[in-house]
Amino acid sequence: MSYLYALYKTYNNNLDKVGVIETKNTGKKTIEYTLLPISHTTQTAHIEVTVTPDGEFYDARVIKENTILPFTEESGSRAGTNYVPHVLHDKLMFVAGDYVKYTGQEDKASCFEDYIQQLKDWCESEYSHPDIVAIYNYVKKGTLIEDLVQKNILYLDEQRKLLKKWDSNRGKEKPEIFSAVTGDQESAFVRFDVHYPNQVHDHVWNNKEIYDLYSRYYDTKLRDKDLCYVSGEYLPAVERHPNKLRNSADKAKLISANDTSGFTFRGRFLNSREVTNISYEVSQKAHNALKWLIDKQGKTVDGRVFLAWGLRSPNIPQATEDVLEDLNSYLPNLFEIESSNNLSGTREALARKYNQLLSGINKNFTVDENDEVYVMTLDAATPGRLAVLYFRNLHINVYFERLKEWHIGCSWKHRRKVDGEWKEFYGSPSFQTIAKYAYGPRPSDKLIKTVMERLLPCVIDGRAIPLDIVQNAIQRASNPVAFNEEWEWEQALSVACSLVKKHYEKEEYSMALDKTNTDRDYLFGRLLAVADVLERNALSEADQKRATNAVRYMNAFVRAPLRTWHTIHQNLHPYLMRLGSNARRYTDLFQEISDLFNPNDYNNKPLTGKYLLGYYSQRQDLYTKKEKEGVDEE
Amino acid sequence: MRNQIEFEVYGNYALFTDPLMKLGGEKLTYQIPTYQALKGIVESIYWKPSIIWYIDEIRVMNPIRMESKGIRPLDYGGGNTLANYTYLRDVRYQVRAHFEFNYNRKDLEGDFNEHKHHNIAKRCVKAGGRRDVYLGTRECQAYVVPCDFNEGKGHYDDIEEIHFGTMIHGINYPDETGKKVMEVRLWQPVMRHGIIKFIRPEECSLIRPIREYQTKKFLLHENMQPVETLYNDLFGGE
Numbered sequence: 029m030s031y032l033y034a035l036y037k038t039y040n041n042n043l044d045k046v047g048v049i050e051t052k053n054t055g056k057k058t059i060e061y062t063l064l065p066i067s068h069t070t071q072t073a074h075i076e077v078t079v080t081p082d083g084e085f086y087d088a089r090v091i092k093e094n095t096i097l098p099f100t101e102e103s104g105s106r107a108g109t110n111y112v113p114h115v116l117h118d119k120l121m122f123v124a125g126d127y128v129k130y131t132g133q134e135d136k137a138s139c140f141e142d143y144i145q146q147l148k149d150w151c152e153s154e155y156s157h158p159d160i161v162a163i164y165n166y167v168k169k170g171t172l173i174e175d176l177v178q179k180n181i182l183y184l185d186e187q188r189k190l191l192k193k194w195d196s197n198r199g200k201e202k203p204e205i206f207s208a209v210t211g212d213q214e215s216a217f218v219r220f221d222v223h224y225p226n227q228v229h230d231h232v233w234n235n236k237e238i239y240d241l242y243s244r245y246y247d248t249k250l251r252d253k254d255l256c257y258v259s260g261e262y263l264p265a266v267e268r269h270p271n272k273l274r275n276s277a278d279k280a281k282l283i284s285a286n287d288t289s290g291f292t293f294r295g296r297f298l299n300s301r302e303v304t305n306i307s308y309e310v311s312q313k314a315h316n317a318l319k320w321l322i323d324k325q326g327k328t329v330d331g332r333v334f335l336a337w338g339l340r341s342p343n344i345p346q347a348t349e350d351v352l353e354d355l356n357s358y359l360p361n362l363f364e365i366e367s368s369n370n371l372s373g374t375r376e377a378l379a380r381k382y383n384q385l386l387s388g389i390n391k392n393f394t395v396d397e398n399d400e401v402y403v404m405t406l407d408a409a410t411p412g413r414l415a416v417l418y419f420r421n422l423h424i425n426v427y428f429e430r431l432k433e434w435h436i437g438c439s440w441k442h443r444r445k446v447d448g449e450w451k452e453f454y455g456s457p458s459f460q461t462i463a464k465y466a467y468g469p470r471p472s473d474k475l476i477k478t479v480m481e482r483l484l485p486c487v488i489d490g491r492a493i494p495l496d497i498v499q500n501a502i503q504r505a506s507n508p509v510a511f512n513e514e515w516e517w518e519q520a521l522s523v524a525c526s527l528v529k530k531h532y533e534k535e536e537y538s539m540a541l542d543k544t545n546t547d548r549d550y551l552f553g554r555l556l557a558v559a560d561v562l563e564r565n566a567l568s569e570a571d572q573k574r575a576t577n578a579v580r581y582m583n584a585f586v587r588a589p590l591r592t593w594h595t596i597h598q599n600l601h602p603y604l605m606r607l608g609s610n611a612r613r614y615t616d617l618f619q620e621i622s623d624l625f626n627p628n629d630y631n632n633k634p635l636t637g638k639y640l641l642g643y644y645s646q647r648q649d650l651y652t653k654k655e656k657e658g659v660d661e662e
Numbered sequence: 663m664r665n666q667i668e669f670e671v672y673g674n675y676a677l678f679t680d681p682l683m684k685l686g687g688e689k690l691t692y693q694i695p696t697y698q699a700l701k702g703i704v705e706s707i708y709w710k711p712s713i714i715w716y717i718d719e720i721r722v723m724n725p726i727r728m729e730s731k732g733i734r735p736l737d738y739g740g741g742n743t744l745a746n747y748t749y750l751r752d753v754r755y756q757v758r759a760h761f762e763f764n765y766n767r768k769d770l771e772g773d774f775n776e777h778k779h780h781n782i783a784k785r786c787v788k789a790g791g792r793r794d795v796y797l798g799t800r801e802c803q804a805y806v807v808p809c810d811f812n813e814g815k816g817h818y819d820d821i822e823e824i825h826f827g828t829m830i831h832g833i834n835y836p837d838e839t840g841k842k843v844m845e846v847r848l849w850q851p852v853m854r855h856g857i858i859k860f861i862r863p864e865e866c867s868l869i870r871p872i873r874e875y876q877t878k879k880f881l882l883h884e885n886m887q888p889v890e891t892l893y894n895d896l897f898g899g900e
Contacts, residue, residue, distance in 0.1 A: 030680065030692075033827040255870045257682060260828035260848055285685035289739040292687035296833075302872050304681035407746060409732060415688030415746035417730035481730070489727055 031419045032258045032306070032314045034339065034402050038321070039063070039313035041340050045320075047096065047236050052324065060094055061323035064316040065239040066309065067246045069099045069270070073117060073219040073233075074208045075181060077172070081158065083165025085175045086223045090204040095219045095233045098242040100146075100249070101308075105268045111136065113143035115150060115242065116163065117219040117233065124218075125170020130177075130190050131214055144168055155245035159222040159232050172218070181205060182213050190214050247308075256307035258314070263307030267300075270315040273414060274322055274333055274406070280414040282315070282406075329460070329480060330473030332407040332417070338424060339400045347403060347431060347487040348480055350458040378439050378454060382432045401427040403488055405481055417481060420488055427488075434487040437533050440526040441648075443518065454539075457523050459483045465523040466500040469511075498527045502637040507583045509575065525644050528637035537641050541649040545642075548629035552589045553642025554621050556582065559596050560643075561650045562614045566603035586639070590632045663718065665760045665780050668811045669787045671703055672754040673804035675729075676797035677747065681830060687735065689747045691798065693726050694851065695755065697860050698832035699798050704759045706793045707806060708786040710889065711880040712773035713761040714838055719859045723754040723816045753797060758811045766840040772882055778893045784808075785896060818856030826851050831866050837877045838863075844875040 029037075045063040052059050064070065073095040078086040097117040106112040113122040121127050121136050122143040128134060144167065150156060151164045173190070176182040183191040183203060190213045194206045209216045221232050232238060250264035269283040285293070285300035293303045327334040327348050334348045405418035422430070438456030463471060463479035485491045504510070505524035511517040529537045535547075542550070560578035567574065577599045578585075585592040604611045676691065678699050683690035697717050704715040730748040737743055761783065763774045786792050787808045795804045818824070827850065834845040848868035851858050880886045 029825055029827040030682075030829070032682065255848065255868060256828075257830075257848065258828055260850060260868055281686065283682055283685060287685075287687055290687060290735070290737045290743065292735075293681075293684050297872070300685050303685055305870070306682060405730075409688070409744040409746045413686045413688050413745070415730070415748065416683065416690045417746055417748055418728050419690070419693075419748075420726070420728065485727060485729075489725060 029400075029421055030258060031402070031404060031416060032310065034400075034421065035314035035317040035321075036258065036310050037339055038337065038342065039317040042317070042320075042342065047234070047239055049234075050324070059323065061320060062096065063320040064096065065236075066243045066312045066316070067098055067100075068096050068239060068242070069104060069272070070094050070096055070276070071117075071217055074205065074216040075176065075218045076221060077176070077218055078221045078223045079162055079166040080223055081162050083162050083169075085166065085171075088176055088179045088181050090181060090208050092208050095217075096239075097219070097233060098239075098246070100246065101266060101268050104270060111139045111142070113139060113146060115146055116160065117217070118143065119217050120173065120214055123167055123220075124172040125167065126173045127214075130173045130184070130188070132189060140170070150242070150245055153245050153248070155241040155248075157235075157238050157241050159235070159238065160241075162222045163220045163232070167220075182216075250308055254305045254307075256310055257304050258306055258310045261307070263309055265305050266308040266311050269306075269311050270319075273315065273319055274326075274328065274331065280408040280410075280412055282318075282414045282416070283311070284413055329477040332405065332477040332481070334405055334459075334480060334484070336401060336403045336427075339402070341399070344401050344424075344427070345431060347434070347484060348459045350435075350455055350461070378436045379432070381454070382435055399424040403427075403484070405484065407477070418484060422488065430487055430490060433490060434530075437530040438526045440522050440529060440644075441539060442522045442526075443515070457526055461519075462497065462501070462523055462527065465504060465520040466497050466527075468504060468520070469516075493527060493530055498531050498637065501527050502586075502640065505640060506586045508579045509583070521640065521644065524637065524640050528640055532638060535638075537638075539645060539648065541645040546624050546626060547638060547642075548625065548633075549635045549638035550642035551621055551624055551629075552585075552593070552635055553639035553644075554646040555593060555618065556585060556596070556639070557643045557646035557650065558614055558617050558621070559600055561647055562600060562607070562611070563603050565610075566606045570606065586635045588632045589635050589639075590630060663760050665762070665776060665783075666718070666758060667704075667707075667760070667783050667787050668756070668758050668809060669707070669806050670723075670754065670756050670809040671795065671797070671804050671806050672723075673797045673802055674752060675802045676750040676753045676804075677802050678750070678798040687743070687745050689745070689799075691728065691748055691750050692829055693750070693826060694722060694829075694853070694858060695720065695798065696830045696832060697847075697863070698830065700755075700757055700759070700860075701832060703757070703795055703797070703804065703806070706795045707791040708779075708783045710770075710773060710779070711837070711878075711886060712764055712767055712770040712889070713779055714764045715759050715761050716862060717860045718758040718760060719811075719857055720758070721756040721811065721816055721857045722818055722853065723756060723814065723856070724752055725817045727751040749802065750797075756809055756811050756813075756816075764838060766837060766877075767880070770880060770882060770886075773886075773889050775889050775893075778889050782889070782893060782896060816856040818853060821856070822854065824853040826853070828868070831861075832863060834863065834869070836875050842874055842876065844872045846870045846872060 042063060046065050047062060049060055049062050052061070062070070073091060073093055075088060076091050077088045080086050095117060098115040100112070100115065103112040103114045122139045125140050125144070127140060128137050147164050147167070151161050173182060177184055180203070182205060183194070185191045192212055194202050205213055205216065219233055222229070247264070252265065253262045254265040256263050269281050271279050271281045273280065273282065283306065288294070293300060297303045321335055321337050321342060322333055324342065325335065325337065325346065327346060334346065336344050336346050338344045400421050401424050403418065403420045403422070404416065406414055407417050408414045435456045439454050441452055442455055442457065443450050443452050459480040460476060462483065463476040467475050467479065479497060482494050482497070486493050501520070501524040505521045508517045511520065556578050560576050563576040563578060567576070577596050581592050581596050585596070604615070676695070677689060678692040678695050679689045680692050700717045700720060701715050704717065709715065727750065728748050729751040730746050733745050733747045734742045735745055761779060764770070787806060791806050795806050796802050797804045828848055829851055831847040831849040834847060836842050836844070846869070847863060847866040848870070849861060849866050882888050
């Protein structure tokens, strides 16, 4: 199914969300978003004017609120000196009949005339509404600015023109309007409402009945019917398509056709109408659904949008995210590591947990057997045009299966800050985390978004992670001295382990120490861990805090393990002496690990990423063992 | 079926541009080839104005995957621009097609020799085509090999049904319809167990006329080689 048709159907499946203002928390601030009704757009309004049902001025106040307003194909894409009014709410220059009188801008005289003509037409049609008529009766008097000045909303200068700038000798307190509007007062955006005394009433900009009336009214204004390439039906056509898809300042369009010289479509076809056609309804619904989905759950990095949604239930866990981060309500009990349970890192245990998690997600919405999931990536190469970089549809069960495979394959122990506290979890790192630690310390957003796009097929198609990403992560994790903070290196190590585990998936590595593994890389990793822990213990007993030799030589160790191992081993002597009888367990371990080596493998060949797994697991094992022994002694 | 050929066509990339994305220049591929794209492939293998190729069915062998590339298309007005093209990655299709004579070309009746056309077509499939074969757009080089339709395992064999929404089927040109108008045909393909059975062009109900169009003139021995001569060239009078 084409992405436009998928979006169109998503809109139709979520009609109950149309016009409902929803909010989401992004940590710092709350964002409002809506599934826009057809023929409507949003804009920030600065002044709210209330009129009585008889069309008299009632009240006004300065605001700064997002408002849903009806618009036309032409007004939606107006720009520069192309003055096309919206239908109801608009800027002062359109809605105020006395605009010219208070600004002296004669060239904008026609704005109000066009506006009032358009509004009159709506009021006189069969799709009129009493509230709209009341507003029309008021604005046609042409006294808006005068009324606003009297209400002390707008301010005039000595020539009785709208004041350009507030200076301090007019009074200390700067009127609200000057901070609400970015430019001059004259650029203020006005929205209207009707006041019914002692009645609870829907606001004009929030009234579904009015949305619906306008959509139907506007339908009558549409051009001829033509065959729609998305729905396959004969419906009124449209040539201009909405922008502001990724954010309110975004000018890039998905469908555009202003190129007459670049031969993007010319040749067999002479003009853009010949190439294709899309109906107004499909275009509006698809674009509005896309906007809504991006606001709701899109992941945007440097303008590139990563999106996944379900046809019936949009709230699908995103492939780009770590499932835990995405749905933090499940986080605390399910994936947090219980110190007593050593088995929780195994494949089976993880699979069980993910099944639990996914069925928990399934419960949140009713999954239809035939439901589909869509995965899409969008980006703009130039400011004007938006491209679809990736689009896939998958059966919902397949999607969840792939997510599960990815997460189990990549799960390692990670430390995360939750409510200001460090906690340990099993899970796979998010795409962004992978990009950050593979190409750190501070990779550009451009790089991150490329890495994210390359990782997407790894989840969706089960492809292998690109080798350079794995290699980079290993390389960075093998060079601890390059990190300023130890926790940064620990995270890089966790990420590298995740990737290495996924890379060698067939060998089925798990968090738990595998004492039977005779892989030389794994064994060298274990040796390094023992040396590290040994020295660290000796240092902490002497109350010293510095990097161990194992950590300092790690980078060299990868390239020439045998030679570097001799160096590290020699350097351990003083610490072994210091530990005295406690050193036994370490020397025993050295012996045990060395015995596992195949003699031919004990050489200087550079190590693969597998050594990180050996290192991590052995270190983990030593620490947990020690804790347990500590308990026994007490 | 009579006059049928079967072949496998594969390539690293494919771009069957969705016309909605073609307008602005940020090309995006359809998920499956159009009838017209496949017809183009078959015509690259072997074609004469006296025959019309009909695509019977196609089997999608590899998973449908997409990959985008930053492209600098040449601007005919000078300079170049940056655009993102999204291609299908690593595609493989099994195709079944047959030809019929073009009875709108009564002037070419002298070329209507079924047996010879069929043999030449089969030989051309074996040879990988007479002209270069590409998947949708020229930059997507493709390769043709003979195959038995249904041989091997396809990625979608076990998937009952996939709908692709409304897509281009192809373009009606005057020399094949007899009407002096160019039209675009749309349809709603469904893939069942990896196989899409194409409807014939005249069965398409969604037709959009584009504009008036003239038929190209072909004259035997002048700008076109008769099949007898070609057959002799290829088979040396076997």
